Amino acid sequence: xxxxxxxxxxxxxxxxxxxxxxxxxxxxxxxxxxxxxxxxxxxxxxxxxxxxxxxxxxxxxxxxxxxxxxxxxxxxxxxxxxxxxxxxxxxxxxxxxxxxxxxxxxxxxxxxxxxxxxxxxxxxxxxxxxxxxxxxxxxxxxxxxxxxxxxxxxxxxxxxxxxxxxxxxxxxxxxxxxxxxxxxxxxxxxxxxxxxxxxxxxxxxxxxxxxxxxxxxxxxxxxxxxxxxxxxxxxxxxxxxxxxxxxxxxxxxxxxxxxxxxxxxxxxxxxxxxxxxxxxxxxxxxxxxxxxxxxxxxxxxxxxxxxxxxxxxxxxxxxxxxxxxxxxxxxxxxxxxxxxxxxxxxxxxx
Amino acid sequence: xxxxxxxxxxxxxxxxxxxxxxxxxxxxxxxxxxxxxxxxxxxxxxxxxxxxxxxxxxxxxxxxxxxxxxxxxxxxxxxxxxxxxxxxxxxxxxxxxxxxxxxxxxxxxxxxxxxxxxxxxxxxxxxxxxxxxxxxxxxxxxxxxxxxxxxxxxxxxxxxxxxxxxxxxxxxxxxxxxxxxxxxxxxxxxxxxxxxxxxxxxxxxxxxxxxxxxxxxxxxxxxxxxxxxxxxxxxxxxxxxxxxxxxxxxxxxxxxxxxxxxxxxxxxxxxxxxxxxxxxxxxxxxxxxxxxxxxxxxxxxxxxxxxxxxxxxxxxxxxxxxxxxxxxxxxx
Numbered sequence: 001x002x003x004x005x006x007x008x009x010x011x012x013x014x015x016x017x018x019x020x021x022x023x024x025x026x027x028x029x030x031x032x033x034x035x036x037x038x039x040x041x042x043x044x045x046x047x048x049x050x051x052x053x054x055x056x057x058x059x060x061x062x063x064x065x066x067x068x069x070x071x072x073x074x075x076x077x078x079x080x081x082x083x084x085x086x087x088x089x090x091x092x093x094x095x096x097x098x099x100x101x102x103x104x105x106x107x108x109x110x111x112x113x114x115x116x117x118x119x120x121x122x123x124x125x126x127x128x129x130x131x132x133x134x135x136x137x138x139x140x141x142x143x144x145x146x147x148x149x150x151x152x153x154x155x156x157x158x159x160x161x162x163x164x165x166x167x168x169x170x171x172x173x174x175x176x177x178x179x180x181x182x183x184x185x186x187x188x189x190x191x192x193x194x195x196x197x198x199x200x201x202x203x204x205x206x207x208x209x210x211x212x213x214x215x216x217x218x219x220x221x222x223x224x225x226x227x228x229x230x231x232x233x234x235x236x237x238x239x240x241x242x243x244x245x246x247x248x249x250x251x252x253x254x255x256x257x258x259x260x261x262x263x264x265x266x267x268x269x270x271x272x273x274x275x276x277x278x279x280x281x282x283x284x285x286x287x288x289x290x291x292x293x294x295x296x297x298x299x300x301x302x303x304x305x306x307x308x309x310x311x312x313x314x315x316x317x318x319x320x321x322x323x324x325x326x327x328x329x330x331x332x333x334x335x336x337x338x339x340x341x342x343x344x345x346x347x348x349x350x
Numbered sequence: 351x352x353x354x355x356x357x358x359x360x361x362x363x364x365x366x367x368x369x370x371x372x373x374x375x376x377x378x379x380x381x382x383x384x385x386x387x388x389x390x391x392x393x394x395x396x397x398x399x400x401x402x403x404x405x406x407x408x409x410x411x412x413x414x415x416x417x418x419x420x421x422x423x424x425x426x427x428x429x430x431x432x433x434x435x436x437x438x439x440x441x442x443x444x445x446x447x448x449x450x451x452x453x454x455x456x457x458x459x460x461x462x463x464x465x466x467x468x469x470x471x472x473x474x475x476x477x478x479x480x481x482x483x484x485x486x487x488x489x490x491x492x493x494x495x496x497x498x499x500x501x502x503x504x505x506x507x508x509x510x511x512x513x514x515x516x517x518x519x520x521x522x523x524x525x526x527x528x529x530x531x532x533x534x535x536x537x538x539x540x541x542x543x544x545x546x547x548x549x550x551x552x553x554x555x556x557x558x559x560x561x562x563x564x565x566x567x568x569x570x571x572x573x574x575x576x577x578x579x580x581x582x583x584x585x586x587x588x589x590x591x592x593x594x595x596x597x598x599x600x601x602x603x604x605x606x607x608x609x610x611x612x613x614x615x616x617x618x619x620x621x622x623x624x625x626x627x628x629x630x631x632x633x634x635x636x637x638x639x640x641x642x643x644x645x646x647x648x649x650x651x652x653x654x655x656x657x658x659x660x661x662x663x664x665x666x667x668x669x670x671x672x673x674x675x676x677x678x679x680x681x682x
Binding site: 151188349 | 377403404406408409411413414415416417418419420421422423424425426427429444445448449453454455456457458459460461462464493494496516517518544593
């Protein structure tokens, strides 16, 4: 491979005016497509509900919303098992919901209620659902990357075909530990998939102001880690490409990386669009990126093939809206953790 | 049963062998493990006996190796990560403090990273500032991270086993200045780290000297000298610095009414301050006959030059003099 190909820019993939058309859904069965569409809609509506809750001061802590990026977690998770070890970061609602779309437990957690995913001790930024393979998300950028490598090494030692998965953003590769982790994973042949959600922004800063290239997968090349670069708002290509990589990881080929180009519709944190504080983030770009909507692109493709309809989507939307409304109301009424909880969980139980 | 002779280093080695033999989920990761001149005689031939899959020598990546141990523990293993020098371990602060220590509470006690971090204090020999630091005070500040400093041959072995079997993240700190001590040990009996407390190493009535790791070794040596002059010191070995249990020290000080705290870290903001504060808070007013005193390192990085280094580190003599001064038995 020549050096130019390795570090060259994303070009069209990062151009907000491109990739607006419906996607190819060839060779994917109807059931899988419907499931992916359904989960993406659930995640979108959950994020929008949280944005509404934050805007109306019903939520105390920060929420990092991932509306617009649903296709990534949904496409990848379609290939995961409950016994895999998945780690997230600060923007991980979708990573968890793609494994277990229990928005009621997410609402409860974000509201600090005992019934939440982390028993009300974590809030939006610390999520846990081990029984579905979600080992934890935390807000320190890249904090979970070596942890996921270690979990993958454990899976390998136990001679199970389970894998580690870690979601990272384009900002994470600016942290040194990520490069240590890529190197360690490769030398240990750890069964792990690094999922790079490249949304072109770290907090307020555009990638062009932070890195000499906007292509994160160049670091996979440096570590001889196989990788794929895809349109992250095309759930079918995410699903298919991650399947290939995951199959090879499970068969003992060592780590792989998938870089998925996407964009977040909300700002870095909470419901605002961050046009004012974002450096190189414009309303025009946000509008154009919204035309690269992973949900609409899949839905249109399915309607075209007559395996889906506008009517069906309307019914589905109403059904999910109602469930979300009920779940939110229930979570609001749920109890807070008991007063002794602050000290109770510091060390393991006897 | 006949007891077997060990030194501090071979006691650690025997703990590793016991753990690796009995628990398949134990593995060791760190730098220098396939050529363990880094770690004295504490890990000799483990790679040959137990295989390089379980004794993992790593790239020069403290941060990733420690983080990997945290992650492996969450996936059901009992990893031990070895840092041949505590100074280099500072690259791994995020994995230890942000991740391992906080993990249990952040997720409502649903997961515990039961890794052991073996941090070695390796100082002296004109090595200077970055090859010398004793940073146990930093880590004892962090809730959720248990901190253990064995001072005796028996504890070197038994507290290591207890640390690895404990469900919480544990930092086990051994000081290479302790490696030459010898003792006869009985066969291994597993103990629960949660029930481990400070211990009285030497009984006495005149003054309580408290220390951990190498400091409590110095205290034992000083006690022997002072005894010859009819000064009877009660030496308390802290053993477990975090969470710190003070009831035994409190009882001792109520008896001796004098307190000297020795610590191998720096003076300001150090572990000695924590002990004195806790005691002052808990002891009855006027219980102490004399003001409590601490001996710790000067607030300066370790110098390299021989003479400066000699003055920098605490000696048994320093303890003897300080004790006599507190008890007003110093000849002018």
